[in-house]
Amino acid sequence: MLEIRNLHASVNDTPILRGINLTIQPGEVHAVMGPNGSGKSTLAFVLAGRPGYEVTSGSALYQGQDLLEMMPEDRARAGLFLSFQHPVEVPGVRLDQFLRAGFNAVSKSRGLEELDPLKFDRLLRRRVKTVNVDPQMTRRSVNEGFSGGEKKRNEVLQMAVLEPALAILDEPDSGLDVDALRSVAQSINDLRTPENALLLVTHYQRILNYVVPDRVHVLVNGRIVKSGGKDLALDIEANGYDGYEEAANPTLAQPASP
Amino acid sequence: MTTIAAPEAIPYLRSFESLEQNGYGQHPDWLQALRRDAMDAFTALGFPTARRGNEEWKYTDVGPIARASFRIPTQSCHSESIEESLADRVDSLTDPNWHRLVFIDGCFTPHLSSLPNIATVSNLADSLDSHTPLIRQHLARHTPYASHAFTALNTAFLHQGSFLHLPPETSLDRPLHLIYLTTAAETHTLSQPRTLAVIGRGSKATIVETYAGPDDTPYLSNAISELIIKENASLDYYRLQQHGDEGYHVGTTQAVLGDGAHFSSTTLDLGGALVRNNLNALLDAPESSCTLNGLYLAGETQKIDNQVIIDHAKPHTNSRELYKGILGGRARAAFHGSITVRKNAQKVDAKQEDKNLLLSDKAQVNVKPAFWIYADDVKCGHGAASGQIDENSLFYLRSRGIDHEQAHRLLVRGFANEIIETVGCPSVKSLINNLVKTKLTEL
Numbered sequence: 001m002l003e004i005r006n007l008h009a010s011v012n013d014t015p016i017l018r019g020i021n022l023t024i025q026p027g028e029v030h031a032v033m034g035p036n037g038s039g040k041s042t043l044a045f046v047l048a049g050r051p052g053y054e055v056t057s058g059s060a061l062y063q064g065q066d067l068l069e070m071m072p073e074d075r076a077r078a079g080l081f082l083s084f085q086h087p088v089e090v091p092g093v094r095l096d097q098f099l100r101a102g103f104n105a106v107s108k109s110r111g112l113e114e115l116d117p118l119k120f121d122r123l124l125r126r127r128v129k130t131v132n133v134d135p136q137m138t139r140r141s142v143n144e145g146f147s148g149g150e151k152k153r154n155e156v157l158q159m160a161v162l163e164p165a166l167a168i169l170d171e172p173d174s175g176l177d178v179d180a181l182r183s184v185a186q187s188i189n190d191l192r193t194p195e196n197a198l199l200l201v202t203h204y205q206r207i208l209n210y211v212v213p214d215r216v217h218v219l220v221n222g223r224i225v226k227s228g229g230k231d232l233a234l235d236i237e238a239n240g241y242d243g244y245e246e247a248a249n250p251t252l253a254q255p256a257s258p
Numbered sequence: 259m260t261t262i263a264a265p266e267a268i269p270y271l272r273s274f275e276s277l278e279q280n281g282y283g284q285h286p287d288w289l290q291a292l293r294r295d296a297m298d299a300f301t302a303l304g305f306p307t308a309r310r311g312n313e314e315w316k317y318t319d320v321g322p323i324a325r326a327s328f329r330i331p332t333q334s335c336h337s338e339s340i341e342e343s344l345a346d347r348v349d350s351l352t353d354p355n356w357h358r359l360v361f362i363d364g365c366f367t368p369h370l371s372s373l374p375n376i377a378t379v380s381n382l383a384d385s386l387d388s389h390t391p392l393i394r395q396h397l398a399r400h401t402p403y404a405s406h407a408f409t410a411l412n413t414a415f416l417h418q419g420s421f422l423h424l425p426p427e428t429s430l431d432r433p434l435h436l437i438y439l440t441t442a443a444e445t446h447t448l449s450q451p452r453t454l455a456v457i458g459r460g461s462k463a464t465i466v467e468t469y470a471g472p473d474d475t476p477y478l479s480n481a482i483s484e485l486i487i488k489e490n491a492s493l494d495y496y497r498l499q500q501h502g503d504e505g506y507h508v509g510t511t512q513a514v515l516g517d518g519a520h521f522s523s524t525t526l527d528l529g530g531a532l533v534r535n536n537l538n539a540l541l542d543a544p545e546s547s548c549t550l551n552g553l554y555l556a557g558e559t560q561k562i563d564n565q566v567i568i569d570h571a572k573p574h575t576n577s578r579e580l581y582k583g584i585l586g587g588r589a590r591a592a593f594h595g596s597i598t599v600r601k602n603a604q605k606v607d608a609k610q611e612d613k614n615l616l617l618s619d620k621a622q623v624n625v626k627p628a629f630w631i632y633a634d635d636v637k638c639g640h641g642a643a644s645g646q647i648d649e650n651s652l653f654y655l656r657s658r659g660i661d662h663e664q665a666h667r668l669l670v671r672g673f674a675n676e677i678i679e680t681v682g683c684p685s686v687k688s689l690i691n692n693l694v695k696t697k698l699t700e701l
Contacts, residue, residue: 050653052649071656073661073665076657076658076659077659082657087654088650088651090655091675092671092672092679093671093672093675098658102655102658102660105658105659158658
């Protein structure tokens with residue numbers, strides 16, 4: 001489904017990703033863990049096609065297509081979804097209208113029926129129930145005035161509506177209390193099928209108690225320094241990232257040169 | 259005393275004198291005296307110039323208006339067949355369920371109008387006899403002309419216009435639409451819409467004013483509205499400016515609020531080559547409040563200038579002001595919001611905000627907030643912002659499969675929606691929605 005080879009990327013000419021290799025098969029859940037500033041969000045944004053994130057070398061094949069050549073909207077239409085760590089507030093654009101625009105754009109590119117507001121409303125109501133959000137939320141402006149938890153749930157609602165093949169979830173757990181975390185994780189699990197895959201980017205292990213990964217990758221300083229099974233996450237929870245950081249960059253312990 | 263006439267005022271003075279000799283002479287003496295006084299003022303003032311130190315006209319050069327000589331339409335109105343041919347145009351501007359008064363090139367057009375029977379709604383000229391005391395009490399009393407050239411010019415030719423008198427504790431069942439349409443029958447037409455509305459104690463009304471005219475021909479629309487909102491009355495006021503691409507518009511709206519009265523105003527600017535709106539709210543009694551919203555959409559070389567002056571004359575008054583602009587092409591906009599809190603007007607709560615979305619590098623906006631606060635226990639705040647489409651938002655929408663163009667459109671539309679969503683009356687909202695939608699496709 002996704003094959004990333006030796007991916008390098010920079011933001012404002014600063015190299016952030018320094019050779020990522022990662023392969024994801026349908027039905028799999030991969031977790032990318034790493035300390036702050038290790039490049040987790042950059043990886044997510046590069047895969048989603050955010051402007052300003054420059055790929056300097058390497059490749060990413062998504063369902064056989066060159067992902068890095070595609071516009072962000074074309075990636076979404078091809079079934080890639082990014083759940084934002086910090087969902088954007090869009091004043092004046094109602095959530096249901098926004099979702100219908102996205103749904104219809106994706107449907108159209110797949111040769112499926114575009115839905116009028118009434119039909120879409122019926123579909124949306126079912127999704128709202130699945131994800132367990134307040135139905136009133138869909139009448140409000142996208143993320144405007146939403147609490148942290150509502151924003152995260154809204155990302156999952158969007159995922160439920162768009163039914164992506166590959167969902168990249170950038171810290172879907174940040175800022176959530178235990179109950180909200182459990183509920184968001186439950187919704188994510190409900191959306192899993194044998195055909196779709198998840199790339200879960202997270203700082204903390206706790207969400208992996210609920211969304212259980214097939215593979216865990218430790219990202220430090222722009223590189224995956226270790227990959228393993230779900231137990232790797234427990235090791236990080238117990239021992240932190242320190243050991244990995246030193247292994248990745250032995251000069252880190254020395255004072256920075258001017 | 260002789261005053262030196264401003265040269266650009268001379269043609270208007272000639273028209274005035276000729277009208278005085280035939281037509282105006284039959285009008286009541288007090289009206290003739292008022293007009294003469296205003297004409298004298300205009301003759302002495304001439305049009306304002308955007309010179310240094312003239313803060314009021316700092317960003318708007320009305321030179322093109324001063325240099326062109328606009329013609330006062332003759333007393334005679336259009337023939338009925340010409341009026342009939344404009345029926346579709348009028349229909350396209352309104353909602354068929356509303357009450358309406360239609361003026362074509364300044365002339366009241368009864369058979370295109372439909373009046374409610376609950377209140378006095380009529381052509382001002384026809385009410386001069388029946389409502390003399392009320393009209394004399396208010397007409398031109400709230401919009402001083404001695405130092406305001408455009409007000410003086412309008413007042414000097416005051417005759418036809420809209421007159422609404424709502425007695426106490428009555429409400430208009432549906433919006434009253436005042437349509438001031440300029441036609442291309444002649445070039446350089448000067449039309450001077452005039453509105454006087456007295457909303458009685460505890461009464462409620464929705465007034466929609468539409469200003470419209472043809473493309474490809476220069477004309478000047480110089481409007482004045484005086485709105486008197488008595489104690490505990492409430493007025494929803496909409497001003498839809500849809501002039502043609504060479505139209506000039508100067509409009510002054512003065513609202514005067516009584517005890518516990520509320521004035522809610524929405525100003526929509528879509529058309530015109532050069533537009534200046536003066537909106538003044540006088541909170542003249544405790545517990546009175548106003549909400550003044552505006553949306554200006556301009557492209558090409560349009561110039562739109564909104565000056566909003568709120569006078570908190572009494573304690574416990576509050577005002578909310580939100581203006582938003584979307585500018586494309588080489589459009590220029592100005593927003594000047596002035597809030598005065600007079601001495602002893604304690605516990606005033608005032609908030610002003612102006613936000614602009616610039617769709618092109620060549621578009622420009624000048625924002626000038628001004629606060630004059632003479633009381634010490636007040637809450638006043640203001641904010642101003644202008645910028646381009648937010649890249650984060652754009653990417654967010656695109657990441658959901660929405661293409662760049664549609665995402666852009668949704669965001670621009672969303673920016674305007676904040677104002678549109680404040681419109682309470684569904685039929686007004688739907689009209690505004692359609693107008694904004696059409697205009698946005700042109701930016």
